[in-house]
Amino acid sequence: MLIDRAAVVARLAAAGCVAPDEEADALLAAGPDDATLAAWLRRREDGEPLAWLTGTTTFAGRALHVAPGTYVPRPRTEDLARRAAGALPPGGRAADLCTGVGAVAAALRAAVPSATVVGTDRDPVAAACARRNGVATVVADLAAPLGGDGAWDVVTAVCPYVPTGEVAFLPRDVQRHEPRPALDGGPDGLAVARRVVGAAARLLRPGGRLLLELGGHQDEALARDLAAAGFTAAEPWHDDDGDLRGLTARRTA
Ligand SMILES: C[S@@+](CC[C@H](N)C(=O)[O-])C[C@H]1O[C@@H](n2cnc3c(N)ncnc32)[C@H](O)[C@@H]1O
Structure with a gap:
């Protein structure tokens, strides 16, 4: 060499x-x-991500295929996957909206092999990767093609949640290379998340759980939308620095 x-x-x-x-x-x-x-x-x-070169990354202890042009799963998301797995009963049903290359969905499948886990993403390249990673994935806008209203146990989403005005503060290489539609969540970062809340309200059974990755003070900003859509007991979680990383909300009866 x-x-x-x-x-x-x-x-x-x-x-x-x-x-x-x-x-x-x-x-x-x-x-x-x-x-x-x-x-x-x-x-x-x-500045291209390492995973785009090697075609692989590790998430929750497992190797995943990653194609150039797709969002590379972040270690911080492993916490959401662990929490979601804890809410998914054996034989249950989980939908991972905005699945990307299927990181969360693949972790759920591994944790609860008897469960049905479906992913959706509007990026066909990401969806093809997710399928290579063993996730049944539909190219779609959020939950549009998913039926079984009121029968799902868990809905997860790491959707775009960076406020448009803060995209400029992301690391330079992320801004240059990673797909903006995977990052930019609109003026307050919650444009897609609000639609996820609506989709999850349709899909989840009473007592089912929605898990969202968020940042800043987005848990507070989303509280009214969650309550209006029929969710209760929203529990935020934080990293070791005390920064918001996500929330779990329970679908009421
Ligand atoms: C931040 S990435 C997260 C991907 C994956 N969940 C993960 O954690 O690695 C957001 C993903 O949402 C997808 N996306 C954005 N808007 C969408 C929409 N309206 N419907 C479906 N997928 C969407 C993007 O294509 C991208 O793959």
Whole structure:
């Protein structure tokens, strides 16, 4: 190999990667030939996500296929997946709206193998990835094609929730490369989330759970919409810094 590991680490470090050793190992483990490795390094230096180069990432301990152009699942979302799995009974039904490459849905399938888990995403490339990741996925706007009203146990959504005015404060590489429709949630970040609340109100059985990833003070901003749609006992959860990461809401009878 013309480019050795030390040279790969040095180029990644010079490009500002925070974990150049780990990234070098991930690139080399994928077994690229010299020309491919050189092309990958140029793309990484340009800020493309590592997962787009290797075609894979790890979520909740499992490898997932990730295609270029799709949102790369974040470790912070693993908490939502764990909580959702805890709310999904054996043999139950879960819908993961805005599933992307199917990270949450795949984690639910692994945690509760007897459950039916369906994903939807309007991006056909992401939906194809989700299918490769074992998730039955429909290309659709939110829950539009899903029937079984009032019979689902869990609805999850990591939908776009960044307020439009805050997209400019995301890391430069995220802004340059990751798909804006996966990030931009409209003026207060809740344009899609409000529609998810409406869809979940239709799908969930009494006592069923909606789990949403959120940030800022969006739990407070969404409280009235949740109550109006028939949800109660909305429980926000926070990270170790005390920042809001999401909420769970229960469908009332
Ligand atoms: C932030 S990404 C999250 C993907 C995935 N849930 C995850 O955590 O890795 C948001 C996803 O929502 C999808 N999306 C945005 N608006 C949508 C809509 N109206 N209907 C379905 N999918 C939508 C995007 O294509 C993108 O894949």
